[in-house]
Amino acid sequence: DTGVSQNPRHKITKRGQNVTFRCDPISEHNRLYWYRQTLGQGPEFLTYFQNEAQLEKSRLLSDRFSAERPKGSFSTLEIQRTEQGDSAMYLCASSLRGSDYGYTFGSGTRLTVV
Amino acid sequence: KQEVTQIPAALSVPEGENLVLNCSFTDSAIYNLQWFRQDPGKGLTSLLLIQSSQREQTSGRLNASLDKSSGRSTLYIAASQPGDSATYLCAVDNAGNMLTFGGGTRLMVKP
Numbered sequence: 001d002t003g004v005s006q007n008p009r010h011k012i013t014k015r016g017q018n019v020t021f022r023c024d025p026i027s028e029h030n031r032l033y034w035y036r037q038t039l040g041q042g043p044e045f046l047t048y049f050q051n052e053a054q055l056e057k058s059r060l061l062s063d064r065f066s067a068e069r070p071k072g073s074f075s076t077l078e079i080q081r082t083e084q085g086d087s088a089m090y091l092c093a094s095s096l097r098g099s100d101y102g103y104t105f106g107s108g109t110r111l112t113v114v
Numbered sequence: 115k116q117e118v119t120q121i122p123a124a125l126s127v128p129e130g131e132n133l134v135l136n137c138s139f140t141d142s143a144i145y146n147l148q149w150f151r152q153d154p155g156k157g158l159t160s161l162l163l164i165q166s167s168q169r170e171q172t173s174g175r176l177n178a179s180l181d182k183s184s185g186r187s188t189l190y191i192a193a194s195q196p197g198d199s200a201t202y203l204c205a206v207d208n209a210g211n212m213l214t215f216g217g218g219t220r221l222m223v224k225p
Contacts, residue, residue: 006157033212042118042203042215043158056211091157093213100165102148103213107157
């Protein structure tokens, strides 16, 4: 297993465009999380899935954001009508519920909205 | 709502020095606490995980302690090296559902 994989690594988009990011978790992990990190800050929780069910969403996740995890495998995070304030690093993590091994993070997707 | 604070925000030390990074949290009912390292523009690498029932964990030159009652954790780095230069993030898991992160400590180890 190669860990948590995120694609693309970098994305530059014009304001108003839609973007989609993908996360492939560690295969045996049943939980998948999305976080957002702006420059100089710690990551902030956006949402998480247990298998295919989205169990919690942060108030940071406006109606322009949507996340899916079909069949409980990979996940996608879509941002519609991007704004400059959406520029950030989007991090994905996975874990095994009830395990003692904590969270494993991917390398992130850096979004720049111009 | 859990709040996590890391002090100092930035630290610069000469190579070879032992150092301590601090993390405090407001809600002591935690599931576990995890320390991460982040290099510029990169993702997070897990360093140490301390379960709520544990007092400390060690890995190589790193030692993390946890005092739940006072809402504090420290990360001790022995004999620091330039390769240790990075941002160190403390994160608390309250209910096994999500991590709450501190703002991080940016460490620079000068040769």
